[in-house]
Amino acid sequence: MCENIVNYNAPSGYGYISVNEKCGNTNAYGNTLVCNDCQYDPTAKDHRANAKADRESYSYAGYGEL
Ligand SMILES: [Zn+2]
Numbered sequence: 001m002c003e004n005i006v007n008y009n010a011p012s013g014y015g016y017i018s019v020n021e022k023c024g025n026t027n028a029y030g031n032t033l034v035c036n037d038c039q040y041d042p043t044a045k046d047h048r049a050n051a052k053a054d055r056e057s058y059s060y061a062g063y064g065e066l
Helices: 042-060
Strands: 005-012 015-022
Touching: none
Parallel strands: none
Antiparallel strands: 005 015
């Protein structure tokens, strides 16, 4: 992940609004936003996998979802 801003359309009322979120944030659909740079960068996926592993180790330790 990086500091790039990802633009996407989120549902709002009867239509959609244009939203700018930082790369790596979760969008309105619960998906991780990835900028074009990271999308084709294998190391970005590694970062995601590490973050997931961190969350799993937390839940195993009884801390639950942070
Ligand atoms: Zn990025």
